[in-house]
Amino acid sequence: MGSRGHYRYHWQSHNVKQSGVDDMVLLSKISEDAIVENLKKRYMDDFIFTYIGPVLISVNPFKQMPYFGDKEVEMYQGAAQYENPPHIYALADNMYRNMMIDRENQCVIISGESGAGKTVAAKYIMGYISRVSGGGPRVQHVKDIILQSNPLLEAFGNAKTIRNNNSSRFGKFIQVNYLENGVVRGAVVEKYLLEKSRLVSREKNERNYHVFYYLLVGASEEERKEFKLLQPEDYLYLKQQNFMIEDEEDLRHDFERLQQAMEMV
Incomplete structure (x- = not known):
């Protein structure tokens, strides 16, 4: 007691x-x-x-x-x-x-x-x-890589569903390794059960994986010309089931974050 x-x-x-x-x-x-x-x-x-x-x-x-x-x-x-x-x-x-x-x-x-x-x-x-978990600049760099792996994985493995705007459509196992003194040494991320069927068909009012919308909404004019990008509604894999984008500002921000994560990782 x-x-x-x-x-x-x-x-x-x-x-x-x-x-x-x-x-x-x-x-x-x-x-x-x-x-x-x-x-x-x-x-x-x-x-x-x-x-x-x-x-x-x-x-x-x-x-x-x-x-x-x-x-x-x-x-x-x-x-x-x-x-x-x-x-x-x-x-x-x-x-x-x-x-x-x-x-x-x-x-x-x-x-x-x-x-x-x-x-x-x-x-x-x-x-x-x-x-x-402590550590100097080099250790902090390792930690940053581990943390930045999240937005990277979410971009390619999460999608908007009826119940959740950022729903993980896959499972993941994260293993973080430490030195004897408790300082982070590195990490391994295992991913599994990716919902591949979502790429070609979805339920009503659900979306494909985030990364498609990040790129098509967040790309600059120069990037759009370079990669010959159209609008999201021009792609069959994206415009199914009452297509509508109401979060363009968020998508632009998330595309920037994704690019930062790619640079870091």
């Missing part, structure tokens, strides 16, 4: 609002209704993370949340799980510390249905570990 008591005191001493139960093993009655009600209560108060023991449940808020900055990195770095509110940084830090202390490989599995926020969760984990 000592750690739980410390946890409650920690919350009170910082005057942080508490909503529902932050670890559902503490629910007075464990049932599907009780779990859903607790998650709903926390979600309505912008608490998107909840524990079930060592498992972290994340509910997609479909908006940018304010608690992923330097303050939170410092707050969760080296802290015990129950010292702070549930957070994906706590999960990432626990994994990193276990690797350093036990000298054993660590693994995190991110699962959920389409639109649950798996892709973003993976980015936060990678970003946190990158920030706490």
Whole structure:
């Protein structure tokens, strides 16, 4: 009970609002209704993370949340799980510390249905570990390459679907390798189960892979002439199923980001 008591005191001493139960093993009655009600209560108060023991449940808020900055990195770095509110940084830090202390490989599995926020969760984990694992300019260059692999993979493997504007249409396994002192050495990304059928046919109101729209909307006039590019609606593989582009500005920005990622990687 000592750690739980410390946890409650920690919350009170910082005057942080508490909503529902932050670890559902503490629910007075464990049932599907009780779990859903607790998650709903926390979600309505912008608490998107909840524990079930060592498992972290994340509910997609479909908006940018304010608690992923330097303050939170410092707050969760080296802290015990129950010292702070549930957070994906706590999960990432626990994994990193276990690797350093036990000298054993660590693994995190991110699962959920389409639109649950798996892709973003993976980015936060990678970003946190990158920030706490130390190293000089050369190591930072390696980290940048690892992080920039994300927009590259997403461009060629993610697509807009009915349920999710940035839906991963493939699975990936990311292996990050470390030196004895915990500094990042490199990484390997394995990709599998790419939804190839999407290239030629899609459901109504869904789109092909991002990269086609990035290029056709984001290319400069010089590039359009050089590569003889037409408009997206001129291509059969892109204009199927009520074709409409409403996010041209975002596509231009993402095309620039893709080019930066290619330069880095």
